[in-house]
Amino acid sequence: MGLNLKELVVRDKTTLEAFSSKVIAIDAYNAIYQFLASIRGPDGLQLSDSEGRITSHLSGLLYRNINFLSLGIKPVYVFDGKPPSLKTAEIERRKQIKKDATVKYEKAIAAGNMEDARKFAQQTTSMKDGMVKESKQILTYFGIPYIDAPSEGEAMAAHLTNTGQAYASASQDFDSILCGAKRLIRNFTNSGRRKIPNRNTYVEIEPEIIETQKTLDALGVTREQLVDIGILIGTDFNPNGFDRIGPKTALKMIKQHSCLEDIPQIQEQLQEIDYQQIRKIFLEPIVAEVDEIVFGQVDYEGMTNYLKERSFSEDRIQSSLNRLKKALEKKSQNLDQWF
């Protein structure tokens, strides 16, 4: 993913609980992709049902959404539409990485190096045709709404924070900030230590919120300038960025010269990319209006039957859904006290 704004944005620690009763626009592709990449055994193989179909994404969506709904969070998933044509180079680049990783994976397995095997297996992760449909199916059983974006999901999620239909967007990527999202949540999951598979080390995962205005104030730049900074560092639409320019240099250059056209050192390289079009993708993103985001009821029976068909154990389904049912009953009791 090319857009390393991590060092520049103002990231504040937060918790899942802080978003109770708020509508959060979730980058569906980003979430599902992460489940597919990380829900794997020690050898790197994904979970699959009795017919060999991958189920890692279903497992991830099940448990995470139970947590969201139990806390009163109102997720709306935003799926990608047609990518901008400028993205084709980046899409090809990712395909190539997956191809290379497949070879490396097989070598690591042959060598019996499980740590490498898992790492390379993760890099082969790809979203297969049926997975979007299957994920939407799970969301429907939860009564969780989803939106099909006309183009980039992150742009659509950003738009929802501006119409007031969502409080924030949630993704690991920073694109929605350049698209004008009011707020971005990263690590939108329960906090805690996570073990790195096959190694004796841990990482602390904590949700964090980025308030776009706060970041712009702190950096002393406009959103237009932040987009230019992004282009200098590298985006999905110019993955390589500019030679020897990282986040710090990019910020310094834009603060000094104010825009791409006025930075003398980069003019030659600037002519090699369609920077006006890239700006437009972020500043005038292709989005659609949606009239009302409706949350439904949980279809416990439908969910149970569907997951049973996909080889989930009945005991686990039942105990998970019972937890959800308990949490939802408790919430409606709390609400009843007002009447």
Add this chain to the structure above:
DNA sequence: CCGCGATA
């Protein structure tokens, strides 16, 4: 990724 049982 996530929950759960084992462990202390």
Add this chain to the structure above:
DNA sequence: TATCGCGGG
């Protein structure tokens, strides 16, 4: 009661 390691499908 809190942390760890394992297995899930």
